[in-house]
Amino acid sequence: MRVSVVGSGYVGTTLAACLADAGHDVTAIDIDPDVVAAINDGHAAIHEPGLDDLLAEHAGNGGSGRLRATTSYDAVPDSDVTFLAVGTPSNPDGSIDLAGLSAAAETTGEALAGTTGETPAGTGDDRHLVVVKSTVTPDGVATIRDAVRRGAGTVADRVEVATNPEFLREGTAVADFRDPDKVVFGTESTWAADRLESLYEPLLESTAADAPVVRTDPETAVTIKYANNAFLASKVSLANDLGNICKRFGIDAYEVMDAVGLDDRIGAQFLRSGVGWGGSCFPKDVDALRAVAREREYEPAMLDAAVAVNDGQPERMLELLDGHVDVAGERVAVLGLAFKPGTDDTRNSRAIPVIEGLEERGAEVVGYDPVATETMRERFPDIEYADSAAAALEGASGALVVTDWDEFAALDDEFDAMAERVVIDGRRIIERRDEITYEGLTW
Ligand SMILES: NC(=O)c1ccc[n+]([C@@H]2O[C@H](COP(=O)([O-])OP(=O)(O)OC[C@H]3O[C@@H](n4cnc5c(N)ncnc54)[C@H](O)[C@@H]3O)[C@@H](O)[C@H]2O)c1
Numbered sequence: 087m088r089v090s091v092v093g094s095g096y097v098g099t100t101l102a103a104c105l106a107d108a109g110h111d112v113t114a115i116d117i118d119p120d121v122v123a124a125i126n127d128g129h130a131a132i133h134e135p136g137l138d139d140l141l142a143e144h145a146g147n148g149g150s151g152r153l154r155a156t157t158s159y160d161a162v163p164d165s166d167v168t169f170l171a172v173g174t175p176s177n178p179d180g181s182i183d184l185a186g187l188s189a190a191a192e193t194t195g196e197a198l199a200g201t202t203g204e205t206p207a208g209t210g211d212d213r214h215l216v217v218v219k220s221t222v223t224p225d226g227v228a229t230i231r232d233a234v235r236r237g238a239g240t241v242a243d244r245v246e247v248a249t250n251p252e253f254l255r256e257g258t259a260v261a262d263f264r265d266p267d268k269v270v271f272g273t274e275s276t277w278a279a280d281r282l283e284s285l286y287e288p289l290l291e292s293t294a295a296d297a298p299v300v301r302t303d304p305e306t307a308v309t310i311k312y313a314n315n316a317f318l319a320s321k322v323s324l325a326n327d328l329g330n331i332c333k334r335f336g337i338d339a340y341e342v343m344d345a346v347g348l349d350d351r352i353g354a355q356f357l358r359s360g361v362g363w364g365g366s367c368f369p370k371d372v373d374a375l376r377a378v379a380r381e382r383e384y385e386p387a388m389l390d391a392a393v394a395v396n397d398g399q400p401e402r403m404l405e406l407l408d409g410h411v412d413v414a415g416e417r418v419a420v421l422g423l424a425f426k427p428g429t430d431d432t433r434n435s436r437a438i439p440v441i442e443g444l445e446e447r448g449a450e451v452v453g454y455d456p457v458a459t460e461t462m463r464e465r466f467p468d469i470e471y472a473d474s475a476a477a478a479l480e481g482a483s484g485a486l487v488v489t490d491w492d493e494f495a496a497l498d499d500e501f502d503a504m505a506e507r508v509v510i511d512g513r514r515i516i517e518r519r520d521e522i523t524y525e526g527l528t529w
């Protein structure tokens with residue numbers, strides 16, 4: 087099939103590359119010329135394991151030719167399916183900001199309005215399918231549908247807007263997209279659901295675990311996405327709440343949760359307590375869901391509590407450090423700047439409140455991350471950035487471990503170069519040693 091993907095960030099680039107790899111002919115559209123140039127050069131503008139290999143294989147000179155990137159929407163009218171994968175960030179009050187996605191939706195409609203009305207080859211009819219891949223609230227679906235139709239004008243009745251929420255995680259985006267736990271199609275017609283299923287067929291056939299396909303209406307589909315993220319974020323917050331209790335008894339929360347997770351009704355994943363959840367999804371999606379709930383006069387008490395527990399974890403980590411060192415004027419290493427390992431994304435990283443708390447205390451902060459230094463530099467241009475964990479630790483009077491990068495697990499002699507060997511571990515990744523003063527956040 088011919089596919090256009092509007093928005094080439096973590097989701098759009100992964101989607102475009104994986105669809106090209108599955109045999110489809112894909113045009114990736116982005117307003118950022120640097121993003122477009124990178125893809126056409128055969129690599130991603132972001133760090134995502136496996137993505138560069140796929141882009142090298144299908145985009146750029148010498149590739150299969152099945153993937154190209156452009157700033158133009160010209161390919162849209164000739165596509166069998168157009169995905170919208172533009173960001174849906176938060177407004178300052180936590181509600182969803184649909185401005186960017188709406189603009190892209192309207193431009194997509196305008197591109198469709200430029201069609202001659204002829205049946206595009208291969209589609210068998212003259213209807214066009216626009217699929218919202220971005221995460222939008224239930225009432226946001228109508229906003230995006232209206233924007234597409236406004237742009238499409240006289241051809242609006244030939245366009246169906248569907249939703250197909252994405253469940254991939256950053257750091258494992260390609261693997262997750264290729265082997266999902268489920269695929270959700272939110273459509274108004276069986277025509278649209280069938281077209282989506284044909285598009286996904288080569289992917290679903292190749293997955294080891296036969297992902298179930300959930301067919302539903304567009305609003306229910308996006309609600310499944312919010313419920314999914316709300317559940318997972320709350321699960322981590324409950325693990326943190328329980329972990330904070332364990333810490334007060336000197337009990338290892340990880341030992342407790344490993345056993346708790348053996349209960350099939352609970353499951354072993356997302357029970358890792360520590361400095362909490364961040365990223366581009368959990369915080370904004372939980373906030374957007376709380377905001378729409380309040381708009382409809384419902385107080386989402388569980389979600390409010392999940393956020394409150396999460397917001398408290400960075401300060402708890404800093405208080406543990408305070409118990410060992412007065413950091414004013416001292417060098418303090420922050421190990422890990424990305425919101426999780428495997429990504430250069432620092433959006434809502436727990437490192438942000440940790441660094442802010444250290445700055446408030448007058449510490450000299452030195453940060454280190456294997457890939458996320460440059461993105462964090464935009465946020466904190468004035469702190470020092472080391473090019474290795476060892477360099478960050480040298481002369482430091484404390485180290486705070488914020489991201490569970492594998493390379494931190496191998497740290498050992500590097501702690502010997504610290505001025506004071508105080509390590510506060512927010513992810514339970516550092517090996518305890520007699521010579522270092524070690525505090526786990528929840529163990
Ligand atoms: N990041 C994830 O892990 C993830 C997972 C599942 C769902 N989602 C959802 O997917 C959506 C996209 O998230 P992301 O993290 O990939 O975003 P992102 O910020 O990484 O990328 C969005 C891209 O859209 C481009 N863009 C903005 N306006 C545009 C326009 N008018 N036309 C064309 N391109 C435009 C931007 O230049 C950017 O490259 C969001 O709704 C998010 O909630 C994200």
Ligand SMILES: O=c1ccn([C@@H]2O[C@H](COP(=O)(O)OP(=O)(O)O[C@H]3O[C@H](CO)[C@@H](O)[C@H](O)[C@H]3O)[C@@H](O)[C@H]2O)c(=O)[nH]1
Pocket residue numbers: 221252253254255256257315318322355356357358359360361362363364365366367368371425426
């Ligand atoms: O046991 C755990 C698991 C995760 N986290 C933290 O939770 C955050 C989110 O992690 P993860 O879910 O692995 O990454 P994301 O890329 O944010 O993926 C989430 O958000 C995406 C965007 O909506 C969804 O598609 C995914 O299904 C959902 O897992 C990170 O800060 C993690 O460090 C913990 O603290 N403890």
